[in-house]
Amino acid sequence: MTRMDPVGGGAVSARHAERQPACVLIASRNGGANLAATISHAISQCPVYVVSDASDDDTVEIARRAGAEVLELTENVGKPAAIHRAIRYFDIVEKYETVSVIDDDTTIEPNFIRECLARMTAGVAIVVATTQSDWNENVRWNPWVAARAFGYWKYQLFIRRGQSAINVMNCISGSNSMYRTELLHEIALESTPYIVDDTYWTLEVQRRKLGRIVYAPRAKARVQDPTTAREWYHQNLRWLWGTMQGIVGHKVGRKATLFDLAYLGLIADWICYVLIWPALLVTTFVVAGGNPVKFLAVYAIGYAVWAAIGAAFLRKPQLIVMFPALMLMDWMQRANFVHAFFKTIRQPRVASCRWESPTRYESQAIAA
Secondary structure, three states, X not given: OOOOOOOOOOOOOHHHHOOEEEEEEEEEOOOHHHHHHHXXXXXXXXXXXEEEEOOOOOHHHHXXXXXXXXXXXXXXXXXXXXXXXXXXXXXXXXXXXXXEEXXXXXXXXOOHHHHHHHHOOOOEEEEEEEEEEOOOHHHOOOHHHHHHHHHHHHHHHHHXXXXXXXXXXXXXXXXXXXXXXXXXXXXXXXXXXXXXXXXXXXXXXXXXXXXXXXXXXXXXXXXXXXXXXXXXXHHHHHHHHHHHHHHHHOOOOOOOOHHHHHHHXXXXXXXXXXXXXXXXXXXXXXXXXXXXXXXXXXXXXXXXXXXHHHHHHHOOOHHHHOHHHHHHHHHHHHHHHHHHHHHHHHOOOOOOOOOOOOOOOOOOOOOO
């Protein structure tokens, strides 16, 4: 097969000329609880392929009943290796122009593929969709889900839009992004060096200038989030560890590029968040010699106001009541950063990306 530029145009073979616009690929490890809903929301938009990473539940049977084509692996190899094998097994590059990789507990909206394809213009390598927490009635008062929903909203509103505009995206949604098939064929390795595969994919695209990474705000997908403190902490730790591995492995900040400059600005913001801002709070309190009750009251009011703004935009009024939990998790996240930093020093690369998903709950249906 003749190869082509991952973001270029023009057919490279007769089979390529007849390719379909898009397909969905799902890598699942014991994801039977939500897989039927995930497939049902995708299969009405394009063909769906599932690779079962040595699942010991009913993942394979559910996927086939839902109409997906299935590759069943007998050895637990991890998500990157599973995707790598599925792309080749299903001959996805020859059959499709783009592939959306989604998680087995992700539900995409009816216009998801159409909106992603609209953003997949010449020169674009990856389209990143909007991530929304599946914050439904089953987890209505769960603070860990609430915090993640709040975090998604803030990040996509203030960071992702800006990064997309100037092509300095440093983080994509591994649960719901669309790729040119040639690109994913090239960068989806059997074993990625970082614990988070999409971190590696993002940095490879940026470093090798394989195309633009753009944000599609109208392509929306709901994802399931951790429901316990332990799962929330460990998932955040894994993400931050993978991010820091990428900074070290791809030597971020050592080249004179706009991407490096923007990333250094983000790192500076992290340092302020983790170290400088808490130090200023303590210093201000000590120097002022104020009443600790009044100090904490002012601090809490700031969080309450911010939670109220988020509640209005997310249409989740219960977020206002949960602001004390958000304050606590804000400090837990700082601990996450420190933990991930030292973890990266000890282990800047990994040999395997085997994973365990957080506990699932019943998904909220998306109207067709």
